Amino acid sequence: MGTTATTTAPSAADLMESVAAVGAAYFQDFAAAAGRHGLSSSQAKALKAVQEPVPMRALAGRLGCDASNVTGIVDRLEALGLAHREAAAGDRRVKIVGITDRGREVLDLVRADMVRTRDAFASLAPEQRTALQQLCDHVLPLLAERQA
Amino acid sequence: MGTTATTTAPSAADLMESVAAVGAAYFQDFAAAAGRHGLSSSQAKALKAVQEPVPMRALAGRLGCDASNVTGIVDRLEALGLAHREAAAGDRRVKIVGITDRGREVLDLVRADMVRTRDAFASLAPEQRTALQQLCDHVLPLLAERQA
DNA sequence: TATTGTTATACTCTATAACTATA
DNA sequence: TATAGTTATAGAGTATAACAATA
Numbered sequence: 001m002g003t004t005a006t007t008t009a010p011s012a013a014d015l016m017e018s019v020a021a022v023g024a025a026y027f028q029d030f031a032a033a034a035g036r037h038g039l040s041s042s043q044a045k046a047l048k049a050v051q052e053p054v055p056m057r058a059l060a061g062r063l064g065c066d067a068s069n070v071t072g073i074v075d076r077l078e079a080l081g082l083a084h085r086e087a088a089a090g091d092r093r094v095k096i097v098g099i100t101d102r103g104r105e106v107l108d109l110v111r112a113d114m115v116r117t118r119d120a121f122a123s124l125a126p127e128q129r130t131a132l133q134q135l136c137d138h139v140l141p142l143l144a145e146r147q148a
Numbered sequence: 149m150g151t152t153a154t155t156t157a158p159s160a161a162d163l164m165e166s167v168a169a170v171g172a173a174y175f176q177d178f179a180a181a182a183g184r185h186g187l188s189s190s191q192a193k194a195l196k197a198v199q200e201p202v203p204m205r206a207l208a209g210r211l212g213c214d215a216s217n218v219t220g221i222v223d224r225l226e227a228l229g230l231a232h233r234e235a236a237a238g239d240r241r242v243k244i245v246g247i248t249d250r251g252r253e254v255l256d257l258v259r260a261d262m263v264r265t266r267d268a269f270a271s272l273a274p275e276q277r278t279a280l281q282q283l284c285d286h287v288l289p290l291l292a293e294r295q296a
Numbered sequence: 297t298a299t300t301g302t303t304a305t306a307c308t309c310t311a312t313a314a315c316t317a318t319a
Numbered sequence: 320t321a322t323a324g325t326t327a328t329a330g331a332g333t334a335t336a337a338c339a340a341t342a
Contacts, residue, residue, distance in 0.1 A: 007278055009274030009275070009277045009278045009281075010277050010278065010281045011277075012266050012269040012270040012272075012277070013259070013266070014281070015269045015272075015277055015280060015281060015284075016174075016259075016262070016265055016266065016269060018280075018281055018284035018285070018288070019170065019171075019174060019269070019280075019284060020174060020178070021284070021288055021292070022167065022171065022284050022287060022288055022291060023167075023170065023171030023172075023174050023175060024171075024212075025288065025291035025292045026164075026167060026168060026171050026291060027171060027175070028212050029291065030168070040310090040331065040332080042331080042332060043331095055300085055301095056300075056301060056302095057299085057300060057301080064172075064176050065332080065333065065334085066333070066334055066335080067300080067301070067302090068301085068302075068303080068304095068333085068334075068335080068336095069332065069333060069334080070301090071301070071302055071303080072331080072332080073331090073332080076331085091299095091300080091341080091342070092300095092340080092341060092342085093299065093300040093301070093340065093341045093342070094299095094300060094301080094341095095300080095301070111161070111164075114164070116290065116291055116293055117164055117291060118160050118161070118164065119290060120287045120290035120291045121160040121163045121164060121167070121287065122160040123286075123287075123290060124160075124163075124283070124286070124287070126157030127157070128283060128286075129157045129158050129159075129160070129163055130155055130157045130158065131279055131283070132163060132166075132167075132280075132283050133157075133158045133162070133163060133166055135272070135276060135279070135280050135283075136163075136166035136167060136169070136170050137166070138271075138272070138276075139170060139268045139269065139271075139272070140166070140169055140170055140173065142264065142267060142268035142271060143170060143173035143174060143177065143264055143265060143268045144169070144173045145264055188307095188308065188309080188333090190308080190309065191308090203323080203324095204323070204324060204325095205322090205323060205324080213309080213310065213311085214310070214311055214312080215323080215324070215325090216310085216311075216312080216313095216324085216325075216326080216327095217309065217310060217311080218324090219324070219325055219326080220308080220309080221308090221309080224308085236323095239318080239319075239322095239323080240317080240318060240319085240323095241317065241318045241319070241322065241323040241324070242318095242322095242323055242324080243323080243324070
């Protein structure tokens with residue numbers, strides 16, 4: 001147990017299960033925190049995605065859903081005073097979605113409210129945090145390859 | 149760059165962002181693979197959760213949703229011939245959900261179809277896979293603490 | 297013609313509350 | 320009375336197809 005060589009490396013399939021479990025737990029915490037501040041997880045995800053202004057179409061891409069959904073999601077964020085739409089300068093077809101000051105506040109509250117997640121990662125030693133960050137950085141571009 | 153000491157360890161907050169990105173990419177791949185086999189991501193998640201028989205109530209707990217939702221989800225899985233309900237032996241109120249042979253087949257097909265994810269994790273060296281597995285094992289019980 | 301955003305439609309997921317049948 | 324599962328209802332997310340305005 002003291003040496004790393006005694007353990008057999010897990011298969012990619014086993015690793016997928018563990019990462020799935022971590023991802024699921026993360027999103028459960030995220031959704032719960034968002035809910036405590038009156039947001040669905042889709043709304044909170046969208047709010048995160050518009051911290052810099054983004055056209056509706058591009059937002060759909062970031063959220064991984066059809067463009068037609070984004071209309072409703074942004075409608076509700078706008079009704080809550082958390083986001084706003086502006087006509088684009090160059091092309092009058094496109095609308096740019098931005099976050100309001102209140103939106104930024106709520107987003108910070110949601111982040112601050114993810115206690116379980118923060119505690120879990122804070123419990124890692126600095127070298128472990130660095131290692132995990134590097135693993136994420138390695139894996140992410142491969143995972144996020146623009147799918148068909 | 150050759151020594152680990154030159155890099156400052158990332159904060160818990162930064163790590164959360166990276167892990168969120170990995171988790172989101174994973175679930176996008178999962179949902180796409182499920183969709184190619186005619187399942188919504190909730191249905192696929194439920195199918196994974198009933199590989200060993202589970203009472204309806206417990207399934208709701210695993211899926212992190214209200215018990216009333218599970219009725220519809222299992223209805224649809226049953227209509228597809230992928231799951232089945234049985235009355236419990238001891239308590240006639242509870243129904244046990246199980247997976248069918250066809251359900252297992254479809255689940256395997258979905259897993260096999262997650263090409264991006266498998267490739268991403270397969271690209272890690274054995275020591276990296278071991279390290280990631282250990283980090284998941286450390287973090288998961290803290291993340292998954294039964295929330296209120 | 298092609299593209300952006302929207303609308304219309306239909307289905308799924310979701311929670312809340314009320315109901316039933318057991319316990 | 321308490322619990323397991325269901326049903327009823329309403330709101331939100333989702334994709335597809337069709338549409339208006341603009342390019």
